[in-house]
Amino acid sequence: MPDAPTPATPGPEEDVVDLLLAQHAQIEQLFLLVIGSTGDARRDAFDELVELLAAHETAEEEVVHPLARTLPGGGGDAMVDDRLDEERQAKQTLQTLIAGGVDADGFDIGIILLRDAVLTHARYEERYEFPRLRQHVPPGRLRSLAGAVRAAETTAPTRPHPGAQSAKGNLAAGPALAVIDRVRDAMRKPSDS
Structure with missing residues (x-):
């Protein structure tokens, strides 16, 4: 399998928009790896995609969307509500794909629809x-928000949780969900011994 894309290296001038754009590109590359791979390579790419999507969306929900609601010019609430609805639907689809696994009937169609x-x-x-x-x-402030997004990602769940998609929901349930997800992830990975 080709090496998975690596996250952009944060620099002093990286701002939150640059960071999120780099992650969007990384997500797109991971979808290509999942769709174009089979077997363990597909499973590994899918696991990486799931983890990145969960962390990315959690950070946006905690840091970016609340700020976007407050920006001048109006329409922020409707714009953010639309994005949150899209995120909720994607999380539900992702949960279905996780439950079935990469070898399940319908995975190929499901992953393309999710992409x-x-x-x-x-x-x-x-x-x-x-x-x-x-x-x-x-x-x-945009530069400091990049740090806030990175910090939110370090404590984010590694699996989708459609019910926790607001800043308050993520802050209340996120740490506990993250611990559960990380324990589940550790149990699923083969030991290196």
């Missing part, structure tokens, strides 16, 4: 939410 939904969601963020962030949030 299309996730990439459409990303394009909406890139077209509507991110430009508003760049327009209304000072560059220094």
Whole structure:
């Protein structure tokens, strides 16, 4: 299997929009790996995709979307509500794919449908939410928000949880869900001994 894409290395000038755009590209590459692989390579790429999607969406829900609601110009609530609905639907689809596994009947169609939904969601963020962030949030704050997103990702669950998709929901349930997910992940991985 080709090496999975690595996350962008944070630098002092990286801002939250740069970080999220790099993650969107990484997510797209992982979808290609999942769709184009078989066997263990597919399973590994899918596991990496699931973990990245869970962390990425949790961080957006905790850091980016609440800020986007408050930006001048109106429409922030509706824009964020639409993104949260897309995220909830994607999490439900992802849960179904996880439950069936990469060898299940319908996985190929399901992963393509999920890819299309996730990439459409990303394009909406890139077209509507991110430009508003760049327009209304000072560059220094955008840079500090990149750190906040990275911090949120370190404590995020590694699996989708459709019921916890708000900043409050993630902050309340996220740490416990993250512990459960990480224990489950450790039990699933073969030991190196």
